[in-house]
Amino acid sequence: MPAQIRKLVVQVDETRIEMGKTVQPPARRALAMAVIANPCAGRYVENLDELIAIGEELGGLLGTKCVEALGIQPNQAQSYGKAAIVGEAGELEHAAAILHPKLGAPLRKAVEKGAALVPSSKKQGGLGTAVDVPLGHKDAAFVRSHFDAIEARVGDAPRANEILVAVAVTAGGRPLARVGGLQVSEIQGQDGLR
Amino acid sequence: MIEIRRVLTQVEDIFHEFGPQPAAPLRRGVVAAVLRNPFAGRYEPDIVPMMEALNPVGLQMARTLIEAMAVPPERIEGYGKGAIVGAAGELEHGALWHVPGGYAMRQLLGWKADAASYAQGKATGQSGNALAIVPSTKKVGPPGATLDVPLTHINASYVRSHFDAVEVHVPGAPRADEIVLILTMSTGARIHARVGGLAASAIAQWDGQR
Numbered sequence: 001m002p003a004q005i006r007k008l009v010v011q012v013d014e015t016r017i018e019m020g021k022t023v024q025p026p027a028r029r030a031l032a033m034a035v036i037a038n039p040c041a042g043r044y045v046e047n048l049d050e051l052i053a054i055g056e057e058l059g060g061l062l063g064t065k066c067v068e069a070l071g072i073q074p075n076q077a078q079s080y081g082k083a084a085i086v087g088e089a090g091e092l093e094h095a096a097a098i099l100h101p102k103l104g105a106p107l108r109k110a111v112e113k114g115a116a117l118v119p120s121s122k123k124q125g126g127l128g129t130a131v132d133v134p135l136g137h138k139d140a141a142f143v144r145s146h147f148d149a150i151e152a153r154v155g156d157a158p159r160a161n162e163i164l165v166a167v168a169v170t171a172g173g174r175p176l177a178r179v180g181g182l183q184v185s186e187i188q189g190q191d192g193l194r
Numbered sequence: 195m196i197e198i199r200r201v202l203t204q205v206e207d208i209f210h211e212f213g214p215q216p217a218a219p220l221r222r223g224v225v226a227a228v229l230r231n232p233f234a235g236r237y238e239p240d241i242v243p244m245m246e247a248l249n250p251v252g253l254q255m256a257r258t259l260i261e262a263m264a265v266p267p268e269r270i271e272g273y274g275k276g277a278i279v280g281a282a283g284e285l286e287h288g289a290l291w292h293v294p295g296g297y298a299m300r301q302l303l304g305w306k307a308d309a310a311s312y313a314q315g316k317a318t319g320q321s322g323n324a325l326a327i328v329p330s331t332k333k334v335g336p337p338g339a340t341l342d343v344p345l346t347h348i349n350a351s352y353v354r355s356h357f358d359a360v361e362v363h364v365p366g367a368p369r370a371d372e373i374v375l376i377l378t379m380s381t382g383a384r385i386h387a388r389v390g391g392l393a394a395s396a397i398a399q400w401d402g403q404r
Contacts, residue, residue, distance in 0.1 A: 007219075008207040012262070013364075017199040069205075069262070128361075155340070155361035 059103035063110030066169035144181025145173035252298030280368035288332035354391025355383035
């Protein structure tokens with residue numbers, strides 16, 4: 001059964017100036033969120049395959065929405081992250097089923113490559129609960145300029161029987177990043193770390 | 195005078211709210227620009243010059259919004275605007291947005307009335323689109339404050355199916371010396387609108403209200 005999507009929300013956050021200094025190119029980050037029915041709400045369900053399949057579906061859908069909203073080619077995507085908020089009639093493990101087994105592969109396809117782990121966070125919450133989606137470089141987790149987070153929040157979600165699923169993709173690192181570490185130019189992109 | 199630090203766009207597709215799913219989802223869009231508040235930290239008696247300076251900002255924001263929503267301007271049926279002023283500013287600074295924010299959208303959506311006769315209530319028939327006043331709200335707030343920005347029908351304020359609001363939230367903004375300026379548009383009525391009142395199809399007076 002495909003995801004029962006009540007709403008989709010797509011944001012683009014573009015920082016042009018920070019502390020009076022021009023950010024060139026502007027730091028652009030996209031966030032795509034789906035509010036879906038939780039097919040396992042209200043009871044204990046042992047087998048979470050249905051949620052795992054929904055994760056696979058949303059990885060592609062939300063990843064593509066982010067890339068489209070940024071107006072970039074997939075290979076221009078730089079960092080990514082994912083998160084979920086489970087409404088109060090569900091359990092935290094439902095977020096895990098969506099996020100971890102199968103969401104990553106179609107997301108990596110949407111951003112081309114993606115050697116690195118997709119950083120994630122999850123929680124339970126109610127209407128308007130915010131989750132900070134962690135961000136890391138898609139090909140090398142140690143790229144320090146791309147460690148970041150973006151706040152995901154939908155005012156009327158998740159209701160008790162819903163799950164809010166968020167995917168974030170950026171076209172660059174933090175504005176005015178200057179704390180050293182592995183640089184984008186030094187990425188080898190083989191082991192997902194460096 | 196105008197220094198835009200950050201721009202956030204948001205497009206929301208609402209497929210249903212547990213009722214019958216319409217053929218096309220309702221699309222609601224938001225654009226929020228984070229600007230430096232040139233009057234922060236002091237009482238400035240003459241703030242009107244900024245209203246003029248915001249005209250091109252409004253037009254650019256309205257264009258950005260339509261582009262993000264990826265629909266032709268003819269599809270826009272509802273609109274609204276708002277402002278959040280950071281802690282070192284005053285509410286009146288947010289009021290600077292009424293004119294440039296409203297007329298930017300109305301211009302883009304096809305308002306073609308003769309302004310003079312319109313003001314005197316003499317305009318008859320449908321003189322283009324976007325006849326209705328753009329509803330608005332504003333407040334002074336901290337970084338990450340949410341603002342419920344009202345939406346009403348672009349041609350007649352009393353169209354009941356289009357009374358709506360969209361919650362706007364820019365994480366981290368406004369800082370104390372900033373203002374968040376907001377425009378919103380929607381492609382239609384509330385998703386399961388069914389409380390009667392004036393219908394969009396029954397607009398007849400073309401006076402911006404009914």
